[in-house]
Amino acid sequence: MTMTTADAARLDDGVVSPRADRPKRRTFTAEYKAHIVAEYDAADHGERGAILRREGLYSSHITEWRKAAEAGAVSALGPKTRDRRDREIEQLRVRAEKAESELERTRAVLDIVGKTHALLETLSESKGIQKPPPR
DSSP, X not given: OOOOHHHHHHTOOSOOOTTTTSOOOOOOOHHHHHHHHHHHHHSOHHXXXXXXXXXXXXXXXXXXXXXXXXXXXXXXXXXXXXXXXXXXXHHHHHHHHHHHHHHHHHHHHHHHHHHXXXXXXXXXXXXXOOOOOOO
């Protein structure tokens, strides 16, 4: 069953996006695809159209999924990967880890500088050295 703009309107969460008027693309799991291909292949020729109508599919779906399964690529039955998106997510993850590491180093340095300042003030007070007047 495909999603129409009427279906999208019922699922409206109030957020307006550039693609708000477009239906959402369906995705199918590898198990679903394998199940439908097996059911389609086991059905008589007269029943195949009923399966496609019931599921809201086209015969091209079955053809594509069957070719992928025959090629031995069960993973090919799964949704197509988003290589570019995955790479971008990984790059952002690396940048975030690097920034967190740098932040921890900066905090440690600031802590050391603060302690050094306090120690030097304590030492200068014990020696009787006066602080210069503020400018």
